[in-house]
Every structure is written in structure tokens, then in C-alpha cells.
Amino acid sequence: MNNKTTGPGKIFDILNALFMILLAISTLYPFIYLLSLSLSSQDVSFTKLYIVPPKISFDNFEMVLSNKYIAYGFRNTAVRTLGGTALSLFFTTFCGYSLSKKYFPHRTFWTSFIIITMFVNGGLIPTYLLVRDLKLIDSYWALVLPNLIPTFHMVIARNFFMTIPDSLEESARIDGANDILIFFRIIVPVSKPILATLALWKVVWHWNAWFDSMIYTTDSKMHVLMIVMRRIVLEGLANTMDPESLAHDETQIVNPETLKAATIMVTTVPVLIFYPFIQKYFVKGIMIGSLKG
Amino acid sequence: MPKNVFRLFAVILTLCMTAAAVTGCKGRPEENDAGEDEKKVESSTSQIGEENKKVEVKEDPYAQYEPVEGKKYKYIWTYYQTAPLADDPAMKKYWEDKFNVKFEVLDMDNKKAEELINLKIASGVIPDKMSVNAVNLKKYSEQGILAEIPMPVLEKYAPSVKKILDENTPGWDKYGRNNGKMYGIPNQGTDLWATPNIFREDWLKNVGIDKVPETLEEYEEAFYKFTGNDPDKNGEDDTYGLSSNGFTAIFGAFGFIPKEFGMPWTISMWQSRDGKLVFSAIQPEMKQALTLLNKWYNDGVIDPEFITGENQGGYWAISHAFVNGKIGYTGRGMPYHWWPSLTEGKKEGPNRAEIRKLDPGFADSIAYANPPIGPDGKRGVWANPIIGSSFNVFGIDMEKNPDKMGKLLQIYEHIHSSYENYNTAVNGVDGLHWEFKEQVAIVPELAGKKYKVVSGIGEWAKGAVKNANFAHTAMSLGLRPKWRDMPTLNEDYTYNVTHTNKYHISNELLVGLPSEAKYKAELEKLVDEAYISIITGEKPVDYFDEFVRKWKNAGGEILEKEANVWYASLSE
Numbered sequence: 001m002n003n004k005t006t007g008p009g010k011i012f013d014i015l016n017a018l019f020m021i022l023l024a025i026s027t028l029y030p031f032i033y034l035l036s037l038s039l040s041s042q043d044v045s046f047t048k049l050y051i052v053p054p055k056i057s058f059d060n061f062e063m064v065l066s067n068k069y070i071a072y073g074f075r076n077t078a079v080r081t082l083g084g085t086a087l088s089l090f091f092t093t094f095c096g097y098s099l100s101k102k103y104f105p106h107r108t109f110w111t112s113f114i115i116i117t118m119f120v121n122g123g124l125i126p127t128y129l130l131v132r133d134l135k136l137i138d139s140y141w142a143l144v145l146p147n148l149i150p151t152f153h154m155v156i157a158r159n160f161f162m163t164i165p166d167s168l169e170e171s172a173r174i175d176g177a178n179d180i181l182i183f184f185r186i187i188v189p190v191s192k193p194i195l196a197t198l199a200l201w202k203v204v205w206h207w208n209a210w211f212d213s214m215i216y217t218t219d220s221k222m223h224v225l226m227i228v229m230r231r232i233v234l235e236g237l238a239n240t241m242d243p244e245s246l247a248h249d250e251t252q253i254v255n256p257e258t259l260k261a262a263t264i265m266v267t268t269v270p271v272l273i274f275y276p277f278i279q280k281y282f283v284k285g286i287m288i289g290s291l292k293g
Numbered sequence: 294m295p296k297n298v299f300r301l302f303a304v305i306l307t308l309c310m311t312a313a314a315v316t317g318c319k320g321r322p323e324e325n326d327a328g329e330d331e332k333k334v335e336s337s338t339s340q341i342g343e344e345n346k347k348v349e350v351k352e353d354p355y356a357q358y359e360p361v362e363g364k365k366y367k368y369i370w371t372y373y374q375t376a377p378l379a380d381d382p383a384m385k386k387y388w389e390d391k392f393n394v395k396f397e398v399l400d401m402d403n404k405k406a407e408e409l410i411n412l413k414i415a416s417g418v419i420p421d422k423m424s425v426n427a428v429n430l431k432k433y434s435e436q437g438i439l440a441e442i443p444m445p446v447l448e449k450y451a452p453s454v455k456k457i458l459d460e461n462t463p464g465w466d467k468y469g470r471n472n473g474k475m476y477g478i479p480n481q482g483t484d485l486w487a488t489p490n491i492f493r494e495d496w497l498k499n500v501g502i503d504k505v506p507e508t509l510e511e512y513e514e515a516f517y518k519f520t521g522n523d524p525d526k527n528g529e530d531d532t533y534g535l536s537s538n539g540f541t542a543i544f545g546a547f548g549f550i551p552k553e554f555g556m557p558w559t560i561s562m563w564q565s566r567d568g569k570l571v572f573s574a575i576q577p578e579m580k581q582a583l584t585l586l587n588k589w590y591n592d593g594v595i596d597p598e599f600i601t602g603e604n605q606g607g608y609w610a611i612s613h614a615f616v617n618g619k620i621g622y623t624g625r626g627m628p629y630h631w632w633p634s635l636t637e638g639k640k641e642g643p644n645r646a647e648i649r650k651l652d653p654g655f656a657d658s659i660a661y662a663n664p665p666i667g668p669d670g671k672r673g674v675w676a677n678p679i680i681g682s683s684f685n686v687f688g689i690d691m692e693k694n695p696d697k698m699g700k701l702l703q704i705y706e707h708i709h710s711s712y713e714n715y716n717t718a719v720n721g722v723d724g725l726h727w728e729f730k731e732q733v734a735i736v737p738e739l740a741g742k743k744y745k746v747v748s749g750i751g752e753w754a755k756g757a758v759k760n761a762n763f764a765h766t767a768m769s770l771g772l773r774p775k776w777r778d779m780p781t782l783n784e785d786y787t788y789n790v791t792h793t794n795k796y797h798i799s800n801e802l803l804v805g806l807p808s809e810a811k812y813k814a815e816l817e818k819l820v821d822e823a824y825i826s827i828i829t830g831e832k833p834v835d836y837f838d839e840f841v842r843k844w845k846n847a848g849g850e851i852l853e854k855e856a857n858v859w860y861a862s863l864s865e
Contacts, residue, residue: 045650220377
């Protein structure tokens with residue numbers, strides 16, 4: 001087929017390739033820029049542009065990794081990401097599976113009942129009050145429970161389960177399996193793509209979430225990685241309103257750009273490494289889940 | 294199927310509505326009941342209060358503010374935090390032991406402080422001490438969150454605080470008020486928060502100018518030579534006179550500053566003129582300034598990239614255009630972003646440090662100038678208002694328990710009563726966290742005089758460590774005691790005092806206007822559009838008159854009236 005492409009088709013192909021290369025470069029460039037910034041020593045000026053830093057040093061990474069709040073942040077983010085994703089996956093698929101069954105009583109009513117929450121929600125302050133009154137402040141539960149079953153994920157899971165032929169379930173039932181056994185032995189093994197997709201979404205969501213940690217945890221040791229990163233990156237962005245430091249010490253001591261870049265690298269690289277391994281399920285999962293039910 | 298779904302939705306909706314109606318009906322009377330109960334309680338307490346007053350009125354109407362001996366007071370505390378609170382903050386313990394009080398700190402990120410405080414307030418936790426701006430002071434006091442601070446009480450329990458306010462900022466008590474009641478003790482800004490005027494001395498020399506420019510004509514001459522005479526001697530025509538941050542001083546030479554151009558968070562300014570508050574951007578003098586800038590733009594003196602600003606990301610105060618040798622004059626940042634390293638081991642200002650990485654010779658040839666004198670002898674740069682930008686307020690709990698306010702004011706009195714105590718609050722304990730070092734002044738103006746330098750010991754030298762340990766800003770009212778202006782604190786401060794020009798123009802509108810939310814965004818856009826298109830010549834200079842008309846019709850006139858209602862209330 002390729003050797004047949006001539007004339008306008010070929011020009012189109014070339015332009016297409018060029019365009020895609022440009023697009024790839026423009027997406028990749030900021031990342032490379034940050035990487036090179038994070039690897040350069042602090043006396044390199046970045047008011048000029050470099051791809052490879054003139055002087056390479058790992059001091060920035062050393063400083064970032066020795067920061068105790070980064071360590072706490074990693075711990076907290078790991079706990080909420082792993083625990084949160086596992087719990088979320090468990091309950092989301094349970095909910096989705098029940099609602100996918102045609103014999104589930106008042107199925108449409110319950111589905112709509114849950115879907116409404118996608119459009120109408122309580123807002124920040126009522127949610128905060130609820131979390132506070134449930135005595136979840138300063139615990140990991142405050143980060144995990146409020147978004148335990150994302151409606152959208154549940155709907156995707158439900159739609160996927162609806163595509164699984166009923167006969168699979170029936171055959172198992174004839175063999176004497178109960179609902180729970182059917183779910184774990186029959187349904188879960190054939191649903192790997194959708195589980196991987198949901199897990200990926202949830203992992204990335206948990207990894208990036210910071211605002212909930214900021215409002216639900218009052219102890220800095222409970223803050224997640226993203227808050228620590230945010231603080232390091234934003235510090236010194238606009239500190240003219242800091243009345244004391246002006247007269248008393250070095251107002252200009254802000255985190256150097258190289259240190260900020262190293263922090264960003266440290267906090268984003270884990271997700272970047274994780275992504276490609278699960279990506280093969282990703283497209284498949286969405287495509288299947290998006291079937292109409 | 295769709296029919297079923299619709300029916301279902303109808304059912305759900307009716308269910309929801311009935312539920313809402315039922316709970317609503319149930320909820321409201323309860324609230325009312327509670328409210329009435331509270332009122333009853335309040336009125337009964339106020340009756341008690343009145344009875345008490347009747348008895349004590351001859352002695353002192355504010356007797357209830359007297360702290361009770363031996364009682365342990367607890368304060369819910371917020372402060373400007375630049376670092377998370379340390380595990381066992383040294384200075385928190387110091388104050389708690391010294392005054393037998395307890396501080397419960399709400400650990401908050403200062404970048405989101407307002408949002409977090411609102412959440413806390415919504416959940417019923419009202420901080421006993423907060424720092425708010427004028428808009429929030431009005432809002433919170435109307436919501437009944439703030440305690441009134443009666444002047445006689447302040448005078449009795451914290452006379453030093455009042456004295457500092459009276460000395461530096463006479464008339465200060467007009468600002469923190471709402472409906473005549475005082476709710477806030479204002480922060481005092483420093484006049485160091487003014488934009489600098491920075492010239493490249495090596496460029497000036499290269500184009501044959503020996504004296505740092507002083508008048509607008511001299512400025513103009515320097516800009517033209519920077520553009521045309523190849524000041525960097527590289528044989529290429531790649532230099533300009535100024536960019537966006539240079540405009541501020543040029544406008545200032547005509548007496549008004551519309552806004553600080555080139556800064557992302559800048560807002561339009563209001564200045565007084567003939568006893569009234571006027572919107573700076575529509576003053577006829579600005580037309581003259583724009584005519585000049587337009588001429589400069591046409592002659593290639595202004596960096597054509599001025600629209601995107603001098604800073605290209607990273608730390609906000611850095612002027613990339615200046616650092617990279619594109620322009621020879623800037624007003625970016627504050628004077629302290631340009632200071633040199635005065636003592637060993639101290640860092641330079643970020644701009645100077647950035648320049649040193651590229652060209653050490655250039656880093657040592659930065660000249661501080663005064664703003665240009667305009668045709669009518671006017672001059673000035675943008676400066677932060679000395680008073681009124683933020684206020685220290687106390688939570689309503691302090692009004693309900695006046696003795697608690699008395700106690701806190703006593704603590705503030707202690708801190709502001711002497712230099713040593715003040716230093717303890719800011720820097721920590723003498724000998725443990727900092728030490729005095731006697732030094733000879735390096736700054737020429739103070740040559741020969743000996744003065745003392747506060748020097749942090751070890752980790753405590755860092756602002757963030759102090760901040761995390763409840764020193765630094767934790768117990769600060771943001772005041773400027775007299776000793777802060779004396780060269781006793783540190784050499785950098787002294788250097789700043791002598792290298793900051795004294796010609797300042799500040800925004801004089803210090804409150805939020807009632808209709809601001811409705812018109813402001815649109816009006817700001819109008820100003821930006823008009824100014825940029827006139828400077829670049831996209832529209833003729835005479836478009837200015839049309840812009841003024843447009844501004845007035847788009848709600849500007851209403852804001853003008855509201856601003857003057859407030860302004861008149863100041864002189865009542």
C-alpha cells in the first residue's frame with residue numbers, strides 16, 4: 001500500500017509527519033528543559049536556553065531527597081494511592097457489577113440516583129463539614145473515602161460488565177457458584193482491561209490530588225507529596241507581603257529554579273514510569289467500557 | 294425506554310423536592326429557635342453586663358478587659374507561614390511559658406490562606422488572630438466574626454503599640470473601621486516597597502554619559518543612546534532603552550501612575566487630586582506620557598516585546614530583558630532584589646546573582662537612580678501603601694471574653710515595648726538563636742558610625758526555620774517601631790534605606806468598592822487595551838479622549854462616586 005502513495009498523498013504524508021514531529025517536540029521540550037534544569041548546578045543561569053546543562057550536578061536531587069517533608073510526602077502519597085486505589089477499585093466494581101444485572105430490583109432508578117451526583121453536588125463547605133463531623137480530619141480516610149466511588153468510573157465499569165454474556169454467569173451458577181464467587185472467579189478475570197483502566201485513572205488522580213490533603217489534614221507531616229512540591233515551587237513567587245523578612249533577613253532566599261525543577265522531577269517521574277506498563281490496557285479498556293448499555 | 298427514564302426522573306425530582314421541603318420546613322424553625330435562644334442568652338448576658346457596668350461605671354467602663362490572674366488563656370492562632378510548623382516550636386513554648394497562655398496554631402499554607410480560613414470559619418472555628426485585607430475586614434465584621442477593639446482598651450493595655458502607630462502613621466485609626474467601630478490594627482508597610490530605578494552603569498559609560506540620569510530629558514537621552522550607540526559594543530543593533538517595567542517611572546514623571554505595567558497582579562490606581570480621589574489612568578497628564586511613549590516606540594527605543602513583559606517565568610522579580618543585556622534600564626522587582634552581597638556569605642539580590650552567572654563585570658555596574666523629574670517637576674515610582682493594605686483582626690470570641698483580649702494586648706505590649714523584646718519575638722532568644730555583632734557601617738552615608746548587627750546562629754539564620762519555630766512573623770503585628778529605621782538591625786537593611794528613592798506614588802483607594810465586582814474586570818481590560826494600542830501606535834494618541842469617555846460609561850463614573858464617598862468618610 002505504501003509504495004502506491006504518490007503525488008498529493010505523499011506530500012500529505014510528509015507534512016503529516018513533520019507536523020507530528022513538531023507536536024512531539026513541543027510536548028517533550030518542557031520536560032527536557034526541566035530535566036536539564038534539575039541536573040544543572042545552581043550557578044548556571046537559566047535566563048538563556050539550554051538543552052544540555054553546561055555543568056551537571058546531582059546536588060539538587062540530593063537536597064530534595066533529603067528534605068524530610070518530601071519523605072513524609074512520599075509515604076502519605078504512597079499510602080493514599082495504593083490503599084485508595086485498591087479500595088476504590090473494589091467498591092467501584094461491586095457497585096458497577098450489581099447495577100449491570102438486569103434482574104437487580106429498580107435498576108434504572110438506582111443508576112439514575114447515582115448518576116445525578118455527577119451533575120449536582122454539595123460543594124466544598126458542606127463536604128468539609130461532613131468529613132469533619134465524621135471525625136476523619138487528619139486521617140488517611142479523609143483522602144480516600146470522599147471519592148471512593150467516582151460515578152464516572154462506576155458507569156464505565158457497569159457498561160463493561162453489561163457486555164459480558166449472561167451465559168457465562170449462568171454456567172457458573174449451574175455449577176453451584178454464588179454471586180460473590182461468580183464475581184471473583186468469572187467476571188474479574190475477563191475484566192482485566194477495564195480494571196487496569198480504572199486503576200490507572202485512580203492512581204493518577206490520587207497521585208496528583210493535593211487540595212483535599214490541604215484542607216483535611218492540619219499536621220504538615222500528613223501532607224501529601226504534591227503539597228510539599230507546591231510549597232517548594234511556589235515559595236518566593238510573590239513574597240512582597242512578608243513584612244518581617246524584609247527587615248530581618250534575606251528576603252531573596254527563595255528556592256532556586258534548579259531546586260524547583262528537581263522537586264518537580266522527583267514528584268512526577270514515578271507516575272511517568274508507571275504509565276507505559278499499563279497503557280496497553282488503557283485504550284482497550286475505554287473502548288469497551290464506552291459501549292452503550 | 295426514554296419514557297420510563299423521564300418518569301423516573303420526575304419521580305426522583307418530586308422526591309427530592311418533597312424531601313427538601315420537609316427538611317427545609319423542619320430546619321428553619323429550629324434555626325429560628327436556636328437564634329432566639331441565643332438572643333435570649335445574649336440579652337441576659339448583656340443585662341448582666343449592664344448590671345455590672347452600672348456597678349463599676351464610676352471606676353472603669355472597660356474593667357471587664359482586665360485579664361484574670363492565673364487563668365490560662367487559649368488562642369486559636371494564624372500567621373503568615375512560609376514553612377510548616379516545626380515539631381516542637383521553640384518560641385511557641387517560650388511565649389506560652391512566659392505568659393501562661395496556649396497557642397493553637399492552624400497550620401496553613403499562606404498561598405491558600407484565605408480559602409482555608411473561610412473553610413475554618415464555615416466549620417465554626419474562628420481564629421482569634423488573623424491578618425485580613427480591607428475587603429475581608431468589612432465582610433467578616435458584617436458577618437459578626439470579628440471582635441471590636443475599643444480604643445481606650447488598646448491605649449490601656451498596649452500603649453506602646455498605639456504609640457508606634459501614632460508616630461509613624463497619624464490618622465491610622467480611620468482605616469480598620471466598619472460602621473464606626475474599630476476592628477483592625479493596620480499593618481504598617483515600609484517605604485522600601487517601591488519599585489527601583491536601575492541603570493546599567495557600563496552602558497552609560499560606553500555611550501559617554503558620566504552621570505546617572507536625573508531628569509526626563511536625561512533619561513530620554515540615555516534611552517536613545519542605548520538604542521542607537523551600540524552600548525554593548527558587539528557591533529549589532531540589538532539593544533533598547535527600556536521595556537514595560539520602565540514605564541512606571543515615566544508615567545510618574547507626569548504625576549500619576551495608572552498601574553504598574555508588566556506585573557501580572559497589578560491593579561489600576563486611584564490618587565488624590567484637589568481633595569478628591571481620581572482614577573489615575575484617565576488623567577489628562579497621562580495623554581502627555583502616552584504621547585512620549587508612543588514617540589519612543591516609533592523610534593525603536595522601547596523593546597517591542599514589552600507587551601509580554603520583562604520576566605519570562607521563574608522568580609517574579611527577575612527582569613530577563615535586563616539580565617540578558619537587551620535593555621539598559623528597568624524598574625522590575627523591589628530595591629532589595631538588586632542588592633549586592635554586603636557581608637561574607639550573604640547572598641546577592643536575585644537579579645544581581647543571575648547577572649553574575651553570565652557576566653560578573655556587569656553585576657558590579659548596577660546603578661540605582663532616582664525617578665526622572667518631569668516637565669512640571671513631578672517624579673515618582675509605584676510604592677506599596679504605607680497603611681491600609683492589611684489589618685490584624687481578633688476573633689469574636691475576644692469580644693465575648695474581653696479579658697482574653699486584654700491578655701493578648703498585654704503580650705503585644707511586652708513585645709513592642711523594647712528593642713530586645715521585639716527582637717526576641719522576631720529572631721528568637723538572645724544568645725541561643727541570635728547574637729549581637731558590633732560592626733562599622735559600610736554604607737558611605739553612615740561611615741564611621743558603629744552599629745549592631747543581629748546575626749542568626751546556625752540554622753536559625755534562615756527565615757524559614759524561624760518561621761517554623763513560631764518566631765519571625767508569628768507574633769508580629771506588622772508594625773514598624775522606630776528602631777527598625779535605625780541602622781541597628783542589619784547592614785542589608787541600611788543599604789536598602791540608602792538605596793531606595795524617596796519619591797513614591799501609592800494607590801490611595803484602600804477599600805473594596807461596592808460595585809467593583811460588577812465593573813472592575815471590564816474596566817481593567819479597557820485600560821490595558823487603550824494604553825497598549827496607543828503606545829504601539831495602533832490607535833492615535835487622540836484615542837485617549839475616547840477611552841476616557843468609554844471608561845466613564847462602562848461603570849467608571851459609578852466607581853468614581855463610590856470611591857469618593859469612602860474618601861470623604863476618611864476626613865470626617
